[in-house]
Amino acid sequence: MTEKICLEHFGRTERSDQEDVCMTKMGWKQFALSIVGAMVCRIGIMGCYPLVPAFFAAVYLEENGRWLLSVGMIAGMVAFLPISVIAKYGMALLVIGVTVRMSEWVEKKCSTILGAVAASLGTFALSIFGGIFDIRNQISIGAAICEAVFIFGFVVLAARGIHLFLEEKEKPLQQEGLQGAYKEQRLLNYAKSFEGLSKTFLSMSKKSEMQTEELGRIQQEVTGRICSGCDTCAICWAPADPTMYELFGRLITGLLQNGEADEITRKELERNCCYAGHIEREAMMVFEQARLNKAWYNRLLENREVIAQQLDAMAFIMQDCANETQILDGQEKRKLAEIRYRAKEAGITAEEVHLYRKNDGHMQAVLKVRSKWGNCVAMKDLTKAVSGALDLSVMAHKDSRTFIGKDSTEVIYEEEPMFHAVHGVAKLTKDGAAVSGDNFSCMEKEDGELVLSLSDGMGSGVRACRESELVLDLLERFIEVGFTKETAIKMLNSAMVICGEDEGYSTVDITSVNLYTGETDFYKIGASATFIRHEDRRVECLVSTSLPVGAAVEVEIEQAKKQLANGDFLVMVTDGVLEYLQTERPEEVLEEIISDIHTNHPKLLAKKILEKVMEYTKGEVQDDMTVLAAAIWEN
Known part of the structure; x- marks a missing residue:
């Protein structure tokens, strides 16, 4: 406890010291800018001093150090400018300051363009109209125009450079980096331990047949109970006479093959032993007990295999956590500053900005932002700023706010995928059933993956619905x-094997679409066929012959990979759709049905497929029917 408190205190002290250093650096930078502002007052061209309003506007657009800048600029004008032009440029600075402050008060932001326009037009107006009162030092209209153009261009270009100069880059603590590496290594060590346990459990083999040692033990147990108390035991089991040994071997073999001794062995045993009936009954009882023990042992091994699969999954998760995304703050300092600058232009204060390169190669931006003036700023303004700074099309997570307010909020941006998806579903419940045993799921993850899942519980009604719903929920x-x-399917199958009831099986049909590339993976466990309708109306069919989940410890996953393009449709169906088409080749018939339907609306496509299928079944719904359709389109 004491060590923890000391570490927390040390962390707070170190952060506080770092903040003090940053504040000191910022103060020196602002002081340096005020000195530069005073010095630019010495630079004159043809009686004009355009750097005075231009430099002032470029620096004044930043919030920090405005009073220090104003003092430095006024001191410079008094020291270096002729008295005749001090009034002109002093008024220009006043116009710039008032314009920027009024914009911030009314619009809750002030863009660089507005500051540049105020500086250039204000100076131009003072050059023209101020000359009426000072004919001797009046400049030409051409010179005034050139001065205004120079001021505008300087402010637009210099504002971003000054923002970068004032931008502070916090150096990550070396201790945090060491702690991160230590935690990563610990996770990898845990993963190796779980992998080792998994291999240990999987190395235990099942007992498919009785071993020689077990058969010998059965013989010893029977003879120990019956023959040990018999007076002729030493004669019957004499090493020189193999008769009883052969008879017991044939007795055990008969029990192993047929569950009872054959008639010939029984009669020979009766001729050689007066307790033949007792021996046979005792042997059958011991043999049955051994078979029961073997069955329980194999069941225990099955459970160990399930645990081994779960340990593999745990090891995978730990390895995945150890392979953290790459932080790009050190390499992309300019982009971070550009995000802050563009956010400031939109009236948003970016308190923290971090860039990451994820394991899939795509970029992620994490921002902590708030409204600069306490008003509400639309999230689309921040999205536009981030997209422009990164030169990427980005989108915020779905749970992000619509507006940014005065309270700090975290916003996560991902690269926008190449495709977007639209899906629809149509269902029919079996005649006489209260609910459908089919369930479906459509999940679009933040990393640009669309996962379509379909599950058909065995049978129909409430029990089948409960089974398929449990499968999809776990998945x-x-x-x-x-x-x-x-891994998810294996863990799901493990859970179903352990807790499932007899015949409580469910099919699993998964389609995973990478919306960045269009690559699509298909996973089928006892599922019906999946169809792909391309933009040219050509239809592909993917079939499955594996068992459903929960039917066996070792699940067979049938997998395929396809490349989808703009306008392609996916059609997933349960077996009730195909089984009752009353044809030898139901997949081919459904291919023709899908190809002949002219619609680009997934919901309407699914509905029309069921309508066509009902024509084949004469309006009868002999099993639950579900059609899940989805289409991908380029953004």
Whole structure:
């Protein structure tokens, strides 16, 4: 406890010292800018001093150090400018300051363009109209125009450079980096431990047949109970006479093959032993107990295999956590400053900005922002600023706010995918059933992945619905936390094997679309066919022959990969749609149905497919039917 408090105190002290250093650096930078502002007052061209209003406007657009800048500029004008032009440029500075402050008060922001316009037009107006009162030092209209153009261009170009100069880059603490590396290594060590346990459990083999040692133990147990109390035991089991050994071997073999001794072995045993009936009954009882023990042992091994799969999943998650995304703050300092600058232009204060390169190669921006003046700023303004600074099309997470207020809020931006998806579903419930045993799921993850899932519970009604709903719920949870589809399916199957009831099986049909590239992975476990309708009306069919989840410890995952393009449709169906088409080749018939439907609306496509199928079934719904359709389009 004491160590923890000391570490927390040390962390606070170190952060406080770092903040003090940053404030000191910022103060020196502002002081340096005020000195530069005073010195630019010495630079004159043809009786004009355009750097005075230009430099003042470029620096004044920044919030920090405005009074220090004003003092420095006024001191410079008094020291270096002729008395005849002090009034002109003093009024120009006043116009710039009033314009910027009024814009910030009314619009809650002031853009660089507005500051540049105020500086150039204010100076131009003072050059023209101020000359009426000072004919001797009046400059030409051409010189006034050139001065105004120079001022405008200087402010636009210099404002960004001054923002970069004032931008502070906080250096990450070396201790934090060391702690991060230590935690990463610990996670990798944990992952190796779980992998080792998994291999240990999987190395235990099942007992498919009785081993020689077990058969010998059965013989010893039977003879120990029956023959040990018999007076002729030493004669019957004499090493020189193999008769009883052969008879017991044939007795055990008969029990192993048929569950009882054959008639010939029984009669020979009766001729050689007066307790033949007792021996047979005792052998059957011991043998049955051994078979029961073997069954329980194999069941225990199955559970160990399930645990081994779960340990593999845990190891995968730990390895994935250890492979953290790459932080780009050190390499992309200019982009970070550009984001802050553009956010400031939109009236938003970016308190923290971080850039990351994720494991899939795409960029992520994490910002902590608030409204600069306490008003509400639309999120689209910040999105535009981030997109422009990164030169990427980005989108905020779906749970982000619509407006940015005075309170700090975290906003996460991801690269916008190349495609967007639209989906629709149509369902029919089996005649006489209260609910459908089919369930579906459509999940679009923040990393640009669309996961379509369809599950058909065995049978129909409430029980089938409950089974398929449980399957999809578990599947969504596994995928959301970062498991791969294969690992999620294996863990799902493990859960169903452990807690599932007899015949409580469900099919799983998963389609995973990468919206960045269009690459699509298909995972089928006992599922029906999936169809792909391309833009040219050509239809592909993917079929499955594997068992549903929960039917066996070792789940067979049928996997395929396809490349989708703009305008392609995915059609996923449950077996009730295909089984009752009353044709030898239902997949081919459904391909023709899908190809002949002319619509680009997924919901309407799914509905029309069911309508066509109902024509084949004469309006009868003999099983639950579900059609899930989705289309991808380029953004």
